[in-house]
Amino acid sequence: MxxxxxxxxxxxxxxxxxxxxxxxxxxxxxxxxxxxxxxxxxxxxxxxxxxxxxxxxxxxxxxxxxxxxxxxxxxxxxxxxxxxxxxxxxxxxxxxxxxxxxxxxxxxxxxxxxxxxxxxxxxxxxxxxxxxxxxxxxxxxxxxxxxxxxxxxxxxxxxxxxxxxxxxxxxxxxxxxxxxxxxxxxxxxxxxxxxxxxxxSRIVPIFSFLIVFLFIGVLFATIYALLDHHTAQPAFAVAGTGTRLDLPDAIYFSFVTLSTIGYGDITPIDAMAQVLVIAEIIFGVVLLLFAFTEIAAYNPEADATDDQVEKDPGSGRG
Structure with missing residues (x-):
């Protein structure tokens, strides 16, 4: 029925x-x-x-x-x-x-x-x-x-x-x-x-943005975890106390940083970690600005027309 x-x-x-x-x-x-x-x-x-x-x-x-x-x-x-x-x-x-x-x-x-x-x-x-x-x-x-x-x-x-x-x-x-x-x-x-x-109609650019966002977040998370496990002292502080980050905590901190929210429960105390955090914040701001612009401007019909012109360059000539 x-x-x-x-x-x-x-x-x-x-x-x-x-x-x-x-x-x-x-x-x-x-x-x-x-x-x-x-x-x-x-x-x-x-x-x-x-x-x-x-x-x-x-x-x-x-x-x-x-x-x-x-x-x-x-x-x-x-x-x-x-x-x-x-x-x-x-x-x-x-x-x-x-x-x-x-x-x-x-x-x-x-x-x-x-x-x-x-x-x-x-x-x-x-x-x-x-x-x-x-x-x-x-x-x-x-x-x-x-x-x-x-x-x-x-x-x-x-x-x-x-x-x-x-x-x-x-x-x-x-x-x-x-x-x-x-x-x-x-x-x-x-x-x-x-x-x-x-x-x-904007599923494609939204999905593409999510893929890039997740990739950058996971990439920085693994770098944070590696850095914290190869330094003499903890590179991060949790609730004000220097603590080694495990991977789940690193993933959480990375996405909070990438989204530019920054709760402050985990903070970088090592110089290299602070540089990495600044870099991720810049990546996050640029990525969000770029994503909003591309998603708003996305037009699947225009993309289909451009693909047709590329396949048949002579079709656009008078």
Missing amino acids: TISREHRSLLTGIGIAVTILLLVAGAIGVHRPILVLLMIAGVAGTVLSVARLLPGAIALSTTLATCIAIYTVAFTGGAIAVFHHAHWLGTTSGFLLPLLSFVAGVAWRRQAIRHQLARRRRSQRDRILVRGIGWLCLCFLVGIAVVAVVPPGENPGPATVSLIAAMTLISAITVWFVVDITALLNETGSLFHLFLIRMR
């Missing part, structure tokens, strides 16, 4: 959202399986409901699932930091409220949303962007206000009430802006799809 592009995109989006949710659950400790299952059901139900209400909006469904995954991380982080004493049922309700309100808003304003999605004019996009940013700012202000007034202490009652109140207000704001939110998600999905198409 062949799966349509719409269903494939929908399943991919749901898979992304559920995967992120499971990762969040694993990161915070899966000690509330009912909470996790309810969240998964809420995510899948939201995406499927919107897809049913707005059939054909493939970009919208995929972007919605991705944004729900981001919302899951943000909500979980906020719940842990501020509302960690709230009852688990209140936490689940707070998580589901904006999702349910979004589905209800889409069902309520479905005709207006369809009309909005059909009008893809520049003026409409500017309005969507402004109102979408306004919606995000209002939700952010609600979060700040709740954090400022949430009562301290370990009593779950006040924390649960504050969480439910905040999410109820955010839900109301979401329903008010639902037309613009939907249009913004659809536009974002279209741009993301275009981004993926352009990325696929």
Whole structure:
């Protein structure tokens, strides 16, 4: 049985959202399986409901699932930091409220949303962007206000009430802006799809850059390890203490240096090691600048034309 592009995109989006949710659950400790299952059901139900209400909006469904995954991380982080004493049922309700309100808003304003999605004019996009940013700012202000007034202490009652109140207000704001939110998600999905198409067309230069990057990183790593094992004193310090580098540590240090990040947990203390590190940093800067330029300028169609001209030099003559 062949799966349509719409269903494939929908399943991919749901898979992304559920995967992120499971990762969040694993990161915070899966000690509330009912909470996790309810969240998964809420995510899948939201995406499927919107897809049913707005059939054909493939970009919208995929972007919605991705944004729900981001919302899951943000909500979980906020719940842990501020509302960690709230009852688990209140936490689940707070998580589901904006999702349910979004589905209800889409069902309520479905005709207006369809009309909005059909009008893809520049003026409409500017309005969507402004109102979408306004919606995000209002939700952010609600979060700040709740954090400022949430009562301290370990009593779950006040924390649960504050969480439910905040999410109820955010839900109301979401329903008010639902037309613009939907249009913004659809536009974002279209741009993301275009981004993926352009990325696929640049697989060759990206892969070439990775090969060169990995080669230089491994090359310097072996040089660091060899140098450190043939000097009288350790050439590198780990956490401020002179230590001989083994190959895994040398590889880690080499790629941190090549990418010009430099965490500082491993530092060169030998003169020759310092010279090598400077050389690798220069290689890294030049390589990154060259890579960005070549990847941005890469045009497979132009390369195909150049290859044809090389094979048949007379073809370009008048």
